[in-house]
Amino acid sequence: MEDYNIWREKLEIALALSDNDLALTSPCLTQPGDPVRAENETDVAFATREHDHAMIRMKYDLGRAKWDSSNRKCLMVIKGSMEDPIRGSILEYTIATEYLKKVESQFTGSSKAYASTLIKKLVNEKYIGAGIREHILKMSNTASKLKPMDMGLKDEFLVHLIFASLPKEYETFVVNYNLQPNKWDIEKLIAMCVQEEERLKISLGDSVNHVKENKRKNFKNAKPQEKPQWDSSSPSKSQGKAPQTDCWGYNPAVSQGTD
Known part of the structure; x- marks a missing residue:
C-alpha cells in the first residue's frame, strides 16, 4: 500500500466526488432527549415544548439516516481500497473516522521511512x-x-x-x-x-x-581498423605463390619445361 497521506487524499477525493463524505467531515449527530415536564408547567407550555421537540427529533432522524448511510459507504470504500494483509490486521470499527485513525497508526513507521526517502531524494537531486x-x-x-x-x-x-x-x-x-x-x-x-x-x-x-554534433559525426564516420598490409616487396605478394617442390627440391613443372 502506498504512503498513507497519498492514499488518504485519493480516498477523500473519491468520497467527495460521490457526495458520500459526510461521515468524514461531520461528527455523528447526538440524539435529543425526551422532554420532561417541569413542575407547575402548564399543559399549553408543555404541549408547545413537545411540538418543538417533535420537530427537532424529526430533523435528527433525517440527519442521522443520512449520516449513517455516508458512514456505511465510507467504511466500504476505505476497506475496499486497502490490501488484504493490512485490512486483516485492523480491528473492526463501526465509525469511519475511528477506522481511519487506526489505519494511520499502522503507517506511523512506514511514514517515517517515506519521509527519509523524500529528504534523501531532495538532497541528491541534480x-x-x-x-x-x-x-x-x-x-x-x-x-x-x-x-x-x-x-x-x-x-x-x-x-x-x-x-x-x-x-x-x-x-x-x-x-x-x-x-x-x-x-x-x-x-x-x-x-x-x-x-x-x-x-x-x-x-x-x-x-x-x-562540439557535440562534431563528436557524433566523427563517431559515425569513423572507419573500422584496417588489417595490416604486407610489404609490396615481399615475393609472395608481388610474384604470386612460391614454386612448390618436393622434399628433395625437385620441381616437376620446371623439369617438364626443360625436357
Whole structure:
C-alpha cells in the first residue's frame, strides 16, 4: 500500500466526488432527549415544548439516516481500497473516522521511512537538462509531500536546495542571488531560472551543440581498423605463390619445361 497521506487524499477525493463524505467531515449527530415536564408547567407550555421537540427529533432522524448511510459507504470504500494483509490486521470499527485513525497508526513507521526517502531524494537531486521549470516543480512537489507529516520545508530552504542541484553553469547566477538582500519564493525562482537558462542557451548552447554534433559525426564516420598490409616487396605478394617442390627440391613443372 502506498504512503498513507497519498492514499488518504485519493480516498477523500473519491468520497467527495460521490457526495458520500459526510461521515468524514461531520461528527455523528447526538440524539435529543425526551422532554420532561417541569413542575407547575402548564399543559399549553408543555404541549408547545413537545411540538418543538417533535420537530427537532424529526430533523435528527433525517440527519442521522443520512449520516449513517455516508458512514456505511465510507467504511466500504476505505476497506475496499486497502490490501488484504493490512485490512486483516485492523480491528473492526463501526465509525469511519475511528477506522481511519487506526489505519494511520499502522503507517506511523512506514511514514517515517517515506519521509527519509523524500529528504534523501531532495538532497541528491541534480538537474540534468530537459527544462529547468519542470526540475523545480518536481523538487517542489517532492517537498510538499513532507507537509502532511509535519516536516514541511520553508521556501527559503527549498530555494537553496534547488540551487544546490544546478550544474556549474549556474554558479554565477547562484552567487548573484546570495549577494542580494531579497529572498525569492518558488514562483520567483522559476521565473528567474527560466530566464537564466535561456541566456545560457544563447551564450553557450550553439558552441556546445556544435562540439557535440562534431563528436557524433566523427563517431559515425569513423572507419573500422584496417588489417595490416604486407610489404609490396615481399615475393609472395608481388610474384604470386612460391614454386612448390618436393622434399628433395625437385620441381616437376620446371623439369617438364626443360625436357
